[in-house]
Amino acid sequence: MYFPKHVEIIEVGPRDGLQNEETFVPTESKKVLIEKLALAGFNRIETASFVHPKVVPQMADAAEIATFCRELGMKFIALTPNVKALQRAIDAGVPQIAVFVGASETFNEKNVNRTIEQSLAECTEVFQLAKKHHLFIRGYVSMCFSCPYEGEVLYEQVKRVVSHFVAHGADEISIGDTNGQANPKLVYERFSQLKKDFPHTQFVGHFHDTNGFAYVNILAAIQAGIEKFDSSIAGLGGCPFSPGATGNAATEKVVQLLEEMNVETNIKQDALKEAAHFANTIIKN
Structure with missing residues (x-):
């Protein structure tokens, strides 16, 4: 098996983890969580x-x-699904932005009330404006393995969105198992094919743990050459338009797994555990 010397973990809890919480998490609590995560060592x-x-x-x-993030002097990502959102992010001084499109037509329409073609056209405008402002661009592709509405998602469906992102200058592309139904064989094959078709593209693995497979899927993606992963503190998250989908892979578990295999993450585990404990307290209030 292949194990890289270092893997980058991108923490998505403050956005992807908290966005579906029904009770509003106080802004000050979010700031404390972000600061704790920054102190844990996330890039x-x-x-x-x-x-x-x-x-x-x-x-x-x-x-x-x-x-607040700018005052901390940290690198941070904000989701900007359209030009209006991007302009607000630019005004707020956001350095890295993200857009998202589903590989499944039905999911994309339920998620954003647009066809994939309409979403890609909107992303083109967002990319153009972001490039003018020299922003780092992340593209999310959702439902890359299966879909709760359509079932199996074919590689060509994923490639369609990835190709558009690549053609318009995405700096990295996060491939999402949004409903948590992927298995290690499929993950290895899909990422291997993506790496073959887009050898100069930076891919990120984004796994949900619905079936309890998130961590073995991360290992499978590593075998395919992926060395960047999204995860969410305390496993927070989910998707309201993916019935039954549970939270993201828990950051503290991902870091522990990798570090015990001598794969460096540069994350301080004690500080991470403290952040996970705090994250659990703020969503219970």
């Missing part, structure tokens, strides 16, 4: 989403969170 943290507050009330404080 990048996804902290906010500039979507309309009526759509995702939990992210209504995105601009304030962005200001």
Whole structure:
């Protein structure tokens, strides 16, 4: 088996982990969580989403969170699904932005009320504006292995979205097992094919733990040459448009797994455990 010397873990808990919480998490609590995660050693943290507050009330404080992250001097990512959201992020001084498109037509329509073609066209405008402002661009591809509405997702469906992202200058592309139904064989094959077809593209693995396979899927992705992974503190998260999907792979478990195999993450595990404990307290209140 192949084990790299180092793997980058991108913490997505403050955005992807908290966005679906029904009870609003106080802005000050979010700031404390972000600071604890920064102190644990993360190079990048996804902290906010500039979507309309009526759509995702939990992210209504995105601009304030962005200001806080800038004051900390940290690298952070914000979700900007359209040009209006991107302009707000630019005004807030966000250095790295992200867009998302589903590989499944049905999921994409349920998630954002747009066809994949419409979403890709919107992403083109976002990419153009982001490039003008010299921002780092992340592209999320959701439902890359199976879909709760359509079943099996074919490689060509994933490739369609990835090709568009690559053609328009994405700096990295996160491949998501959004409903947590992937298995290690499929993960290895899919990432191997992506690496073959797009050898110069930086891919990130993004796994949910619905079936309890997230951690073995991470190992399978590593065997295919993937060395960047998203994870969420305390396993927070889920997707409202993916019935039955549970949270993301828990950051503290991912880090422990990798470090015990002598794969460096540069994350301080004691500080990470403290952050995980705090994350659990703020979502219970």
